[in-house]
Amino acid sequence: MYVKTREVKTFKDLEFETLDMFGMTGQAKRAVMQFDNGYSISVVAGKQYYCSPRESDLDSSKYESFEIAIFGADGSWVTGEFFLSHHEGMVAGWQSREQIDEAMKQIQAK
Numbered sequence: 001m002y003v004k005t006r007e008v009k010t011f012k013d014l015e016f017e018t019l020d021m022f023g024m025t026g027q028a029k030r031a032v033m034q035f036d037n038g039y040s041i042s043v044v045a046g047k048q049y050y051c052s053p054r055e056s057d058l059d060s061s062k063y064e065s066f067e068i069a070i071f072g073a074d075g076s077w078v079t080g081e082f083f084l085s086h087h088e089g090m091v092a093g094w095q096s097r098e099q100i101d102e103a104m105k106q107i108q109a110k
Contacts, residue, residue, distance in 0.1 A: 008108055009033060011097045014043055016060035029060045038073025039107045043100060050093020065094040070107060082106055 014031035028046025035041075045051040045060065049067040069091045072078040082103055083092040095103070 008105055009035065010101045010104055011043075016043075019044065019046070027056050029058070029063070031060070033104075035108050037108065037110055039078070039110060040071045041100075041104060041107060042069045042071070043067075043095075050091065052094060065096050066100065067091050067093045068095050068100060068103065070103065 014033060016029040016031045019028040019030035028044050028049060030042065030044045032040060032042045043066045045058070045063040045066045047054055047056040051063055051067050052065040053063070068079070069077065070079045070082055077090050079090055079092055092103075
């Protein structure tokens, strides 16, 4: 008997769009994914975020690291459940693609 397994989403499944902040166009790149368990992840990069390089208007493939935030099924910030962050658990900065893959796997396992 074959059992269909659920596909685990990873960084490569994120779709980045331009994020306009504070009335300025092209400030950042952002991808948001909501998982079947209600959790979601926001991955951003741009001049005002904890990423590398800290530049705006780059293609998402040009960033080496990203800032992420994780939200619970009720919309509350739960990043601190997954990371010890110096930002009061709201975001985790300078996360590599591999670290984001691991976070996404942990979120989906909840």
